[in-house]
Every structure is written in structure tokens, then in C-alpha cells.
Amino acid sequence: MKKLITIIGLCVGTIVFSQSLETKARELIKVTGSDKLALIGMQQFIEQSKQSNPNISHEFWDEFAKEVTSERIIEMYVPLYAKYYTESDLDELIKFYKTPIGQKVLKVTPAIAKESMEAGGKMGGEIGQLVQERLNKKKGYQNPPPPMK
Numbered sequence: 083m084k085k086l087i088t089i090i091g092l093c094v095g096t097i098v099f100s101q102s103l104e105t106k107a108r109e110l111i112k113v114t115g116s117d118k119l120a121l122i123g124m125q126q127f128i129e130q131s132k133q134s135n136p137n138i139s140h141e142f143w144d145e146f147a148k149e150v151t152s153e154r155i156i157e158m159y160v161p162l163y164a165k166y167y168t169e170s171d172l173d174e175l176i177k178f179y180k181t182p183i184g185q186k187v188l189k190v191t192p193a194i195a196k197e198s199m200e201a202g203g204k205m206g207g208e209i210g211q212l213v214q215e216r217l218n219k220k221k222g223y224q225n226p227p228p229p230m231k
Contacts, residue, residue: 106172107163108156113179114188116159117152124150 111117128143128150167175178184 103164103169103172104160106169106176107160107167110163110167110172110176110179111156111159113176117155119192120155120159121150121152 125147128147132138132140132143163172179188
């Protein structure tokens with residue numbers, strides 16, 4: 083009988099822990115607006131897909147967009163957050179993102195990401211040009227290199 087009670091206790095504890103972890107994962111997703119960012123990303127994907135696949139009807143894309151909901155995204159994210167974060171991690175993250183600096187991080191991160199991608203593209207172009215010039219010089223070519231035969 084003691085074994086049965088112990089097993090039941092462990093099962094109930096695991097279920098409660100799992101629900102608590104999921105609840106906190108949901109809260110973090112809401113606090114950070116991750117679901118809303120994903121919705122924006124999906125809307126951009128749909129618009130790009132419409133342009134690159136003109137043979138697919140607008141009706142399809144309209145119906146597709148209706149299926150992409152915040153709740154569906156949250157359901158997709160919760161197990162991922164629960165996989166990589168402990169309950170304590172989630173508590174700390176929620177606490178941080180509710181602070182003024184946490185809110186600032188959320189506000190400026192998209193701009194930082196956009197500007198860093200632009201700067202990275204520029205840097206990549208400059209490095210590419212530098213490397214090409216170096217290789218041309220090494221091979222004795224003048225800029226631009228002679229045409230290939």
C-alpha cells in the first residue's frame with residue numbers, strides 16, 4: 083500500500099510540476115510577445131509566398147492566415163520553452179522581462195536585429211571585395227580580373 087501511495091504521489095507531483103512549467107512558459111511567451119512576433123513573421127511569409135507563388139489562390143492564403151493564431155503559436159512554443167528552461171529559469175526570465183530594462187530589451191531588439199543584419203551585409207560585401215582583390219593580386223590579375231576562357 084505504501085508503494086502505491088508513493089507512486090501516486092510521484093505521478094501527481096510530476097503532473098503539477100509539468101502544468102506549472104507550462105503555465106510559466108505561457109506567461110513568458112506572453113510577456114515577451116514572442117507569439118505576436120511569430121504572427122508578424124508568418125504574415126510576412128504569407129505576403130512573400132503570394133508574390134513568389136502567384137498560381138496559388140488568394141483564397142488559399144486567406145484560409146491559411148486564419149489558421150495561424152496566437153494560441154496555435156503558443157501551443158507550439160510551450161514544449162520548446164519547457165524543454166530548455168527550468169521552472170526557476172522561467173521565473174527569472176519573467177521577472178526580468180517585467181522590469182523597465184527588460185521591456186526596453188524587448189522594444190529595441192527588433193531594431194538592433196534589423197540594423198545588425200544591414201551592417202553585417204555591408205561588412206560582408208566589404209570583406210568579399212577585399213578578399214577578391216587580395217586573390218587577384220596573388221594571381222597577378224589587375225582589377226577586374228581578365229575574362230575566363
